[in-house]
Amino acid sequence: MKLIKSMINPNAKLNPKIFTPEIEQKPTRDGFGDGMILAGKEDSNVVGLCADLADSTRVGWFQKQFPDRYIEVGIAEQNMMGLATGLAMAGKVPFLSTYAVFCPGRNWDQMRVGVCYAKANVKMSGAHAGVSVGPDGGTHQGLEDIAITRCLPNLVVLAPADYLETRKATYAAAKYVGPVYLRFAREKTPVFTSEETPFEIGKAITLRDGKDAVIIGCGPLLYNALEAAEELAKEGIEVMVVNNHTIKPMDNAAIIEAAKLCGAVVTVEDHQIMGGMGSAVAELLSQNYPVPMEFIGMRDKFGESGTPEELIEVFGMGKNSIKEAIKKVINRKISK
Numbered sequence: 001m002k003l004i005k006s007m008i009n010p011n012a013k014l015n016p017k018i019f020t021p022e023i024e025q026k027p028t029r030d031g032f033g034d035g036m037i038l039a040g041k042e043d044s045n046v047v048g049l050c051a052d053l054a055d056s057t058r059v060g061w062f063q064k065q066f067p068d069r070y071i072e073v074g075i076a077e078q079n080m081m082g083l084a085t086g087l088a089m090a091g092k093v094p095f096l097s098t099y100a101v102f103c104p105g106r107n108w109d110q111m112r113v114g115v116c117y118a119k120a121n122v123k124m125s126g127a128h129a130g131v132s133v134g135p136d137g138g139t140h141q142g143l144e145d146i147a148i149t150r151c152l153p154n155l156v157v158l159a160p161a162d163y164l165e166t167r168k169a170t171y172a173a174a175k176y177v178g179p180v181y182l183r184f185a186r187e188k189t190p191v192f193t194s195e196e197t198p199f200e201i202g203k204a205i206t207l208r209d210g211k212d213a214v215i216i217g218c219g220p221l222l223y224n225a226l227e228a229a230e231e232l233a234k235e236g237i238e239v240m241v242v243n244n245h246t247i248k249p250m251d252n253a254a255i256i257e258a259a260k261l262c263g264a265v266v267t268v269e270d271h272q273i274m275g276g277m278g279s280a281v282a283e284l285l286s287q288n289y290p291v292p293m294e295f296i297g298m299r300d301k302f303g304e305s306g307t308p309e310e311l312i313e314v315f316g317m318g319k320n321s322i323k324e325a326i327k328k329v330i331n332r333k334i335s336k
Contacts, residue, residue: 007229007238009206013196019230024191026163028184028220029127033058035170036095040066046174049084049096051077056186057097057127077102081110081124088120093174099133100126100142100183104149115179116152123173125182129159130219130270131303131311132185138302142183147275149181150248156180156201157248159218159269159277162191165245168199176201185270187308189220204251206258210240213326213333214258217268218244218277221296221317225268228322239326247277255281256288264333265293266325270317273297292332294325 008014017023040046040062047069054060054072063070073080077098084094096103103126104111115122129142150157156176160166166184173180198205207222208229215225222243229239242258244250259265265285267278278295285291296317303311312318 007209009209012205012207013194015192015194018192025188026191027188028163028166029058031163031166032125032170032184033061035167036062037065038171039174046093047087049073049080049094051075051080051098053098059097077107078110081107082114084122085114085120088122093121095123097125100129100145101140104145108148112152116154119154119178121177123180127184128186129183130185132187132308134308135305137305141303143272143298145183146247146271146277154179158182158246160245161219161222161243162189162193164191164193165199172201185220190223192223202246202249202251204254205243207243208241210238211262212237213264213330214240214242214262215266215268216242216244216281219270221268221270224319225322228319232323232326247280250280252284255284259285259289259291263291264329265291266329268296271297273299292329294329296322296325
């Protein structure tokens with residue numbers, strides 16, 4: 001089966017069913033669970049820790065496979081970070097898991113001093129990130145985690161886009177020597193990449209070619225971005241879409257090149273606009289190649305209870321909002 005739209009980058013090797021009703025839907029958190037098992041089978045030093053959320057974060061899958069390499073810490077996220085640091089110093093590869101509001105939200109001090117300052121080989125996951133938590137509401141919707149992790153020295157920050165990319169990112173994190181923070185969501189989302197889609201820490205991927213503007217995004221909202229780009233193509237607007245899954249260290253060369261080719265940028269993320277992935281892109285371009293920019297994300301608000309689909313629309317992160325931002329930034333480019 002061939003991809004429906006010719007502007008999809010063939011080198012990205014996306015799912016042939018990408019814009020069809022048959023596209024599979026799986027939670028990104030499942031990718032974390034399966035990725036941990038893959039890493040655990042290959043390396044006996046990989047261990048799992050959790051703060052009483054093993055089923056939700058999917059680290060429980062690792063526990064079933066390797067019960068002697070799993071530690072249930074209980075609701076003590078700060079202690080969990082300290083324990084993981086000690087395990088790393090002893091040669092283990094610890095993965096700790098809880099919700100993003102608790103890691104890095106609750107144990108940031110231990111992340112900063114115990115892990116990042118010491119360059120400890122700890123892998124930290126923030127599950128249920130963004131408004132994907134839905135009915136759990138604003139207290140459990142991690143919308144600040146990128147901002148408070150990307151500012152820490154020595155820390156890699158990953159925000160994969162779908163189930164398969166989360167599995168690959170988890171496996172890559174296990175191979176990487178040094179601190180890694182990995183964020184992922186709760187609900188099922190389209191699996192629009194494939195087994196053959198490349199993934200490398202620090203390497204952005206162009207998913208769709210275009211010249212009028214570029215969407216630079218991360219996480220499951222990238223699928224909304226691709227749909228928006230396909231619909232705009234019917235209006236004669238060709239939009240490049242870049243998967244910026246590694247927020248730190250960001251693929252600076254790829255981001256700058258995309259800005260030069262298109263002359264206008266829209267960033268898309270299920271996170272606070274302030275301090276998020278879009279801010280990282282803006283910081284880079286302001287120093288190297290300033291262009292008009294628009295930002296899709298949470299605008300200085302807490303989330304609310306509702307379905308993920310409702311919340312994405314209510315807070316201006318849906319497909320139509322992305323299309324409006326693209327048109328706005330193109331007009332700014334033209335009038336510049």
